[in-house]
Amino acid sequence: MSTLSFSDLSKEDECWVDELIGELVDQEVLQEFSCLRRLLTDLRFKGSSDQGCILLYFLTTLHTVLGYTESQDAITYYQILAEKYQSAFNTPATSNSEKFTDLMKACMKGNEDEYESCKTEYIQQLISEDKFNDANIFIVQYRLYKQGIECYETRLEGLSPCKSEIETSTNIFKFRNSLFIKFLEYLDSGVNTETIEDILTQIRKVDCSPKGVVVVDASCKRRYENGVIYVNDLKAGLQISQNGGRLLIKNGDYTADAWHDVKLLKDGATLEIIGESSSDCCLSGSIKILACPGGKISIRNVKLEIGDSAESNDAMNILGGWVNFDTCVLECFVNTAIYIHSRPDGVLTAVNMKNCFIEGLQSCQRIFSIEQGVNTSLTLNSCYINETYSVLSWFNDKKAENVHVSISNCFINDIQDVLRVVLNEVSNVSVHLEKTSFNLVLYSEEENSTAITLPNQVDLQFSRNMTVLNHTQGVGVCITVPLRCGSLYNSPFKVWESV
Incomplete structure (x- = not known):
C-alpha cells in the first residue's frame, strides 16, 4: 500500500477542509467523535477519490488547531487511520477491515456508545492478528490503556504450550509491557484528571438524588448543597463517610498527622473513595484501612505516598474486610509498604488491586507482608x-x-x-x-x-x-x-x- 500524503491534496480539497474546521471551531464542536462524524458524513456526499488524504489532512490540522503537542505517535496513527479508510471500502473484506469499517460506520451513524465499543473490538482484532505495533499506536492515541491491556490478556489465554508459540508470547509480553509504561506516563502527566464536577455528573446519571456523597476540597467552604456535603479537610471527610457512601477528593496534598484512618463501620455497606487524578490527588504518610464484615471499601484514582525514606515508620495497614484499589499509583520508600492482617473474628481479609502502579524506588524491601496468615487473599490484576x-x-x-x-x-x-x-x-x-x-x-x-x-x-x-x-x-x-x-x-x- 502506498503511503498517503496530504501534500498531494488538491487546493480545492484543502480549502474545503480548512473551511470545515473553521466552522467546527466557530460552533465549538471540538469533541473528537463529533468532528470525525461530521467529516465522514460530508465525505460520503463529496465523492472525492482522495478521501484518505482528506482524512489525514483533517486529523493533522485539527490536532494543531486544538493545541495538542506534536507527537510522532499521533502522526503515525493518523497515517494508518487514513490509509485504512482509503482502502476499507474498496478492497475484499478481511476481519481487520470489517472491524475498521464498523468503527467508521458507527461514527457516521452518530452512535457514540457503539463507536467506543468498536474501538475495543478493533484493538482486539489487531492483537489477534499479531499486529501489536498498530494496536499500541491506536491504544495510545485514544488512551484506551485498560482495554488494550485486557485485550493482550485475552491473547495470552489463547496460546498453546508448544515451542512455536514462544516467539509469539515473547512479542505479546514485549508490547504489553511497553503499554504499561505508556499508561504510567499518561497517569503521571495529569491528563487523566476527572474533576469533582465530572464525577458528580456521572453519579447523578445513575441516581438523580444520591445520598452519602462527601466532597473534600481544601479551598472550599464547609456546606451542604444539592445533597452533597462539602468539607475542607480529609480527616473530616473520612469520619463522615464511616457508614458508607462516596468520598470524592479534590486534587491536592493530604498529609496525615499520625495516619489516615479509613473505616467502614456499617455491616454490608460500601464506601467508594475517588480522587480527581492519580498524579495530583496525593495521600502521604501512614494509612489504616478497616472494613466491617460484609462491607467493601474501594479506592480509585489516587496517589499514595508511603514514607519518604527506607528508615520511615510509615506503612499501610489493612486490618480486615474487602479492600479494592483501582487505577492508583503507590510510591513506597519504606522497608515494608503494605501489611495485610487477619481479622480476629475469622472473617476474610481480601485485598484486590487492578490497573495499579507500585513503585519501590529502589528503596522498598517488600511491597506486601501477610501477617497472621489466616483467611486472607491478595489479588493483583493488570x-x-x-x-x-x-x-x-x-x-x-x-x-x-x-x-x-x-x-x-x-x-x-x-x-x-x-x-x-x-x-x-x-x-x-x-x-x-x-x-x-x-x-x-x-x-x-x-x-x-x-x-x-x-x-x-x-x-x-x-x-x-x-x-x-x-x-x-x-x-x-x-x-x-x-x-x-x-x-x-x-x-x-x-x-x-x-x-
Missing part, C-alpha cells in the same frame, strides 16, 4: 510493580490457613524476588500466577534472585508467564518440598546477559 527487592515476603512460624495469592496479567520489573514464602505449617494455601512477566535483577549479591520460592506443600498454578534473568545467579521457580498439587504450564524462561 498491575505494574517496579524497582523493589520483593513483591511479597511472607515468613510465619504459626499455621497458615486459607490464604490465597493471585497475580495475573502483570508486569513485574527490576525485582530480585517476586514471592518468597517460608511457612512452618500449611492448610489450604494457594499461589496462582499467570500471564505475568518477571524481569529479575540483583540488588544483593549475597542471595540468588528467584521469581517464586515456595515451601511446605503450597498449591501452585504457574501458567503462561515469562521470566527474564538479567544475571547468572537466579532461577525461575524454587520448590523446597514436593507440591501438594499444581502445575507449571507454558511458561518460557529466558536468560539475558548471561552465560
